Amino acid sequence: xxxxxxxxxxxxxxxxxxxxxxxxxxxxxxxxxxxxxxxxxxxxxxxxxxxxxxxxxxxxxxxxxxxxxxxxxxxxxxxxxxxxxxxxxxxxxxxxxxxxxxxxxxxxxxxxxxxxxxxxxxxxxxxxxxxxxxxxxxxxxxxxxxxxxxxxxxxxxxxxxxxxxxxxxxxxxxxxxxxxxxxxxx
Amino acid sequence: xxxxxxxxxxxxxxxxxxxxxxxxxxxxxxxxxxxxxxxxxxxxxxxxxxxxxxxxxxxxxxxxxxxxxxxxxxxxxxxxxxxxxxxxxxxxxxxxxxxxxxxxxxxxxxxxxxxxxxxxxxxxxxxxxxxxxxxxxxxxxxxxxxxxxxxxxxxxxxxxxxxxxxxxxxxxxxxxxxxxxx
Numbered sequence: 396x397x398x399x400x401x402x403x404x405x406x407x408x409x410x411x412x413x414x415x416x417x418x419x420x421x422x423x424x425x426x427x428x429x430x431x432x433x434x435x436x437x438x439x440x441x442x443x444x445x446x447x448x449x450x451x452x453x454x455x456x457x458x459x460x461x462x463x464x465x466x467x468x469x470x471x472x473x474x475x476x477x478x479x480x481x482x483x484x485x486x487x488x489x490x491x492x493x494x495x496x497x498x499x500x501x502x503x504x505x506x507x508x509x510x511x512x513x514x515x516x517x518x519x520x521x522x523x524x525x526x527x528x529x530x531x532x533x534x535x536x537x538x539x540x541x542x543x544x545x546x547x548x549x550x551x552x553x554x555x556x557x558x559x560x561x562x563x564x565x566x567x568x569x570x571x572x573x574x575x576x577x578x579x580x581x
Numbered sequence: 582x583x584x585x586x587x588x589x590x591x592x593x594x595x596x597x598x599x600x601x602x603x604x605x606x607x608x609x610x611x612x613x614x615x616x617x618x619x620x621x622x623x624x625x626x627x628x629x630x631x632x633x634x635x636x637x638x639x640x641x642x643x644x645x646x647x648x649x650x651x652x653x654x655x656x657x658x659x660x661x662x663x664x665x666x667x668x669x670x671x672x673x674x675x676x677x678x679x680x681x682x683x684x685x686x687x688x689x690x691x692x693x694x695x696x697x698x699x700x701x702x703x704x705x706x707x708x709x710x711x712x713x714x715x716x717x718x719x720x721x722x723x724x725x726x727x728x729x730x731x732x733x734x735x736x737x738x739x740x741x742x743x744x745x746x747x748x749x750x751x752x753x754x755x756x757x758x759x760x761x762x763x
Binding site: 541545 | 725
């Protein structure tokens with residue numbers, strides 16, 4: 396069965412607002428490696444709209460703020476399938492895009508059983524649901540060296556019977572002071 | 582000038598309630614080692630009451646690592662900032678004046694580093710530039726609720742820090758050591 400991976404940038408105090416930290420080159424290449432091992436994105440509407448058409452446009456126009464940004468955009472485009480979880484979205488762009496409206500759990504289980512590379516999820520709402528459903532196999536957090544005290548929290552009021560215990564399998568620190576931690580289900 | 586070091590256990594998602602963690606030997610050792618670098622611990626009332634009399638009671642020390650940690654923090658000089666507390670034991674002085682001003686004064690006195698052990702005072706003291714180092718021990722858990730390292734809206738400005746060192750424990754805990762960006 397293929398893996399569902401949730402990757403996100405966090406501040407030291409658990410905020411995940413994407414405006415709170417900028418990716419530097421090292422970070423782009425960390426995420427590019429993750430994209431290269433995946434062939435499917437699984438996003439909620441908000442994250443989908445944050446990423447598309449932004450990254451496809453960067454890929455088309457080579458308009459990233461840096462080489463890392465452009466390479467990230469190329470890697471983003473090479474991830475073959477886009478699955479958006481939304482009740483309100485009419486259509487998703489791209490050749491292999493589709494929308495899931497109901498039965499998130501069944502749909503994701505089915506996807507995981509299909510052959511292929513990893514499935515990548517991002518954002519907050521959908522990953523929280525996936526974590527509560529026990530469907531996330533791997534968590535990648537990149538902790539940025541800043542305390543912000545505001546903005547979206549990673550798992551705010553997550554309703555789980557108990558805390559979720561994970562296993563740290565890898566860690567890496569970057570020149571920027573970011574630390575990438577890779578956890579798997581405990 | 583003496584350094585002020587803030588150190589705490591936290592979950593991956595930034596929650597800090599002590600019941601979320603099961604610190605093992607390595608984590609206790611990490612905090613005991615840190616306590617060797619300091620000769621004064623500064624508490625807010627809540628954290629103080631969480632730690633004492635609990636750790637002063639030998640019946641609560643189950644392992645050698647807990648014993649060493651407990652002994653060290655019991656022996657060391659302590660300050661608790663509180664308006665309501667009447668008395669305190671175990672080498673503890675109650676201070677009722679402004680924490681930031683008091684800490685600034687203490688930093689100028691000779692001595693080892695000062696440990697700051699208070700979640701509620703962190704925003705105020707961090708913002709005042711009094712905190713020189715942050716040590717987070719990130720436990721491999723997702724908690725999703727409870728008190729946070731920094732509550733929303735409590736910081737007027739972000740604290741931009743510098744990563745100094747990271748250490749990884751067998752338990753999957755990660756000790757991240759940050760310094761003020763000066």
